[in-house]
Amino acid sequence: MLRDMMANFELYQPTAIDHALNLMNRYGDDGWVLAGGQDSFDWFKDRAKKPRAVIDINGIDDLHGIRETADGIEIGALTTLTEIETSALIKEKYGVLADAARHVASPQIRNAGTIGGNVCQDTRCWYYRYGLDCYRAGGNTCYADTPEGIDREHCLFGADRCIAVSPSDTAPALVALDARMVVVNGDGEKEVQAEDFFIGPDVDIMRMTILQPGDLLKSIVIPNTWAGARFYFEKVAERNTWDFALVNIAAAMKVDNNAISDIRIACGGVACVPLRLTVVEEVVKGSPPNGASADLAASAATRGATPLNYNGFKIPLMESLVKRAIRES
Amino acid sequence: MNTNLSREVVFSDDAAMGRAGMSRRDFIKGIIATGASISAMGYVFGGCAGDMGSAPGAVERLISLNVNGRVRRVDVLPQETLAMTLRYKLGLTGTKLGCDRGECGACTVLVDDVAMYSCSTLTHRVRGRSVVTVEGLEGEDGALHPVQRAFIEELGPQCGFCTPGQVMSAVALLEINPNPTREEARIAMSGNLCRCGAYDNYLNSVMRAAKEAS
């Protein structure tokens, strides 16, 4: 943590996906895929991660850009957050994603940072970032989940040795939009539901997503199921610039005859994954999007929440955001 | 970073160095005016003693960069950030390092007209792209950029350390949005911290620059 000077690495700048995959295979765990770099450089400068080879995939044209497809859109993993924030297509049909992208860090970060990097970024648990040998770093303890641990930013749900949370603003929006993540590796291409792309410590305590060494997130497919639906995104962070959400929320909602006919809603900052609130969805379907439904949804949302030493405030905060999503979508 | 061993190819005359940045002559003048004993040539353009051996594994590559409208040839390490290349190899110290973590904005430069944190940009990634630093804003005749003039008029800076970054963010904004609202300007500038808290004055500066350009 006290270094601030990157260690040496070999730098590769492939221009085709195949080349990148070859390099990733060659280096395995010693390789590091670099997208926008806004998270990676932190790790490198701290020397908490010292890959032998860095594979900078920015030169791969196929990974950039937003394309309209027959049944939705496909966003290249290296599309910048600024491009998403300002895309007329996304703003018009999938506004919740543009809104989420707009709330990431700062303009310069959004100019460099990519949607792929934003969803794949590592957790911000300060103990882990400090470089301590916790479970997530391959050790056998958690420093946060202790009697006096400073765990204000940590999880309400899904604790399993590790109590870190998902820091991404766009991830909940992608879950709400029922997006699919297109992953390529040496064996070919596969699509994974956004909801299943993110994994908790119960699945793998050292990773935040299903991506294994050799896997590359190629693009994100958003089906037109929710195009033009009612959306809601809100991020509550202490600073209004360059800060991570204490809690954020993204919702997509369809309303028929003043009743919620369908809804998808997901919350960040409360679990290791962007947490889809399926119980809330069930509770409010068929109800009008009003205060009463919102109150019901809120209490359903935090049922089972387990507060830690300092994060109890996330319960009312999460409830508030769920209420607002139902009320104000 | 092998900041001490710079093997930049030196152009044979100052005119070829173009308008951007400091010409060699200016740079030397600047150093002599402020420093005790310093021969800038030696530092910035190579000539420090012998074998400085960079750390194992580090391989510098000679690349061309387009900085402030000039092609500069410079040896760059794989992990070298643009901020370090600018500051320690090209002598462009107007770009400041406030945090080196992409959080404060003092290192903001334009890459293809887009505001980027140069501390969080690999130099190797900007090959073939146009980089503009605060030194590249002045006109051929040394006239200040309208944004710089407005920053002076409105007394934007206090301590001045974040100012080059603030100027670059303002320039980037006005490139794409010549007539921003104050709120748009506020958001566009929000990736630049100022501990002196000069935000109000900086926004006045941006609005003045927009007005005077229109």
Place this chain on the structure above:
Amino acid sequence: MAYQLIGKNFTPPDVAAKVTGKAKYAEDFRAEGMVFCRLLLSTMPRARVRNIDVSEAMKMKGVVGILTADDVPEQNAPNNPILTNNPHYVGDPILAVAALDEQTAQDAIDKIAIDYEPLPFTLDPLESLYPGGTNAREDGNIRNRRSGSETIKWTAGDFVEKDVCPTGKPATEWSYGEVDQGFENAKLIVDESFVTANNPHHSMEPRSCMALWQNGKCFVYGATQSQSRPTRDLARLLDMDSEDLVYIAEYCGGGFGSKGTAYPVMAIPPLMSKKVGRPVMMRISRAEEYFIGSARHGFQGRIRIGFLGNGRISALDMYIIQENGAYRGGGDWTAAGDAVSLVYTPQAMRFRGIPVYTNTPIRGAQRGPGQNQIACVVEPLLDKAAEELGLDQLAVRRINAPDNDSKYGRRQGPVTSVYMREALDKGDEAFDWAGKKQKSRQKSGSKVIGVGIGQAYHAAGSNGYDGLVRLTPEGKLHIHSGVGNLGTFSHTATSRVAAEVLTCKWENCVIERGDSRRHLPWNHAQWGSNTSFTMTRTNYVAAMDAKNKLLEITAKDLGGSPDDYDLSDERVVHKTDKSKSLGFADAAKRAIELGGKYDGHEAPEDIHDMTKASVAGLAGTGLIGVAKDNLKREGVVPAMAVGFIEIELDLETGKYEILDYVGVAECGTVLHPQGLETQIKGGAVMGFGLAALERYVYDPQNGLPANMGLYQCKPPSYLDVPSEMKTEVVDIADPQNPVGAKGIGEPVQGCAAAALLCAISDALDGHYFNRMPVTTDHIVNAAAGREQSYKVLQVNTV
């Protein structure tokens, strides 16, 4: 008085360089053969270094030198060491490595093995005061008011009352008036325990430094707010003659108190340079700046305030436990006591306090040290009392406001001038307090309006320093300023006094500053909001000396007595016979011919040695005006500020927006309106951070800091503060300054911070948070009626 320059805006001579990137800060200098040095910082909160194994590092190609604590001058405990074998906090510098490039220096540090013997540590002053509690240092647990450390333990009995700050044996105590009687007379007694957080300065420029030696002289390019003061203090740190030190600090990227003068790590590049025989650059990183860049002292404390029915404070009893960090620290705790005595003019008051060491980074003055923390404690309590007494918040402040007859501090000494009521009136009008008050606590959906007023004070002036000006044969006025360049432009604003006195056109003036070779006088540091008061006096006395010499020379040459002449438009002119006159350029030539005192070959006896050396260096180059400021100063010089704020707070999210802010300055005559405005607004921004964002957070289990980087420490961004703010100024001259000026930089932060806290409490129906900052999570808990997750007196926590 009608001035030509004072009170007028100007373009500061250093601003163009700031917008073009030409301004050179310490890390912008280069020298041939320059090597880089990096620090190895302690990973332990308290330890003894048993062994340092540098063998692997020294084998590395490119490593040129290592400095350890054994190689550097030892500092007297509890002063901050340069390097240490007894680290007292995580981040305490242990050694420095120099290498041909920075990468190699860091790689070498990674190869150094330190064998630490861990020692018990503490992060909580109250824990250290408890019987048997851990001392953060071997020499004691408190810093005493003389120069050392001692151990004070309280009794277990002191701690029995739950959630009330214990008030055991203090390190200092003072009182005036009949305190017990005051409380007996009170209609209402407010009694609260409180915590204010430590927060790092985080100046935008980390304290990088470059040094080289040449011909026995040491050249240091440093990051300091000040010029003359660090030149002397760095020479002391290096144990060398200040005449052999060339100190260059033309620009400083923010200091806020943390770069007031030379600091220990600044000695590393010169010492390393001497050792390795090359120029050495020490580039300080953001994380290092957190550790060695200083921080504001946090307080734990208890305050009891007795109010009469009309809101007048009849008695006040305050106890402050200052968290001191592991080293010397500053005087925030006593300053807080003094401030309270003046800002609220309690009829009787007792102050007690104790500074207690913890194993956390070095502390020092941060903008309004003590005064601004305590404003944030007291102001919300005034509102609480007003509400209980059925009074208006503004009325309670007015009735307790100080004036020119008010007394200051433990000695109840005089003040030079105070116009607090006038400041409140200005703010009242500009803000429309009555109108805004109507909106207080109005709800709209989940949002509610809160309003607040904050007041703050700082002692803003000093005296006894030297002024030095020089008129050249070219007719230019050179104003030599050794104060420094903190970024307020006050080095220029105060220099203009000399031009004013001498009737010089501003374009004919040159400010000499930023480099000790420019023959600078002994000046005060640019800290403590003192520059406006102190430097106008030095420049005034120097200019008056030059004026007298001009009159004398002219009388000698043109006849009559000096009194027959006056200055006008850069000429000495006979008062009645306008045909008799002498231009300044000619007068300067005559001064050189006359020699002696006129051209600096003789200097006054009472000026500082540094000024004498500068005068000697300038001798024969023009007419020298030089003098020590012996003008009268009786009493403290108060700078006062008031902030009025309106916020809209969202009860569901804990977030608020500042809808309106008016900052009012009471700083005597305005020297530079535009500069003053930037201080009021910039101070407010920093105040909003102090009130609601910034704090130290430490894990009590292992002594590690959670908040080091900027996104964790959270200095306010553009989007956390209003995009437009209003300013007002009282503008009544101070009688003890030749142009009526007083300082202002510090209280403009405290008043804004306190006002915001008041408004947050107002929006929450008067809910009083017993701590600062009040952050989003605290507000969410309060609004939801949940218990806070921190314990009442817990420190260094979220």
